Amino acid sequence: MIRPEQGSDDPATYVRAFGKTLHLERVRRGLSQEDFAELVGLHRTFYGAVERGDRGCNIDKLPAIARGLGCQPAELLPPLPGPPEEG
Numbered sequence: 001m002i003r004p005e006q007g008s009d010d011p012a013t014y015v016r017a018f019g020k021t022l023h024l025e026r027v028r029r030g031l032s033q034e035d036f037a038e039l040v041g042l043h044r045t046f047y048g049a050v051e052r053g054d055r056g057c058n059i060d061k062l063p064a065i066a067r068g069l070g071c072q073p074a075e076l077l078p079p080l081p082g083p084p085e086e087g
Helices: 011-028 033-040 044-052 059-069
Strands: none
Touching: 011 044, 011 059, 033 044, 033 059
């Protein structure tokens, strides 16, 4: 699982971290982006944009993606970062 930047509450940070996690898990399983998108019932261009962090993904799609990767949905979600370090 990819962690968002420390202390960042920017939603785009979470979208990118989620996409990177999806990419790593899909590649680890030896699936192409196109084959995986078809397996989970998503359009390939939409799924590619999610992996790149260009688009977010509604929670209703998360169960299918997790099933396709053989994991629980929570395993794909980035953790919340801790508070910013004081300097």
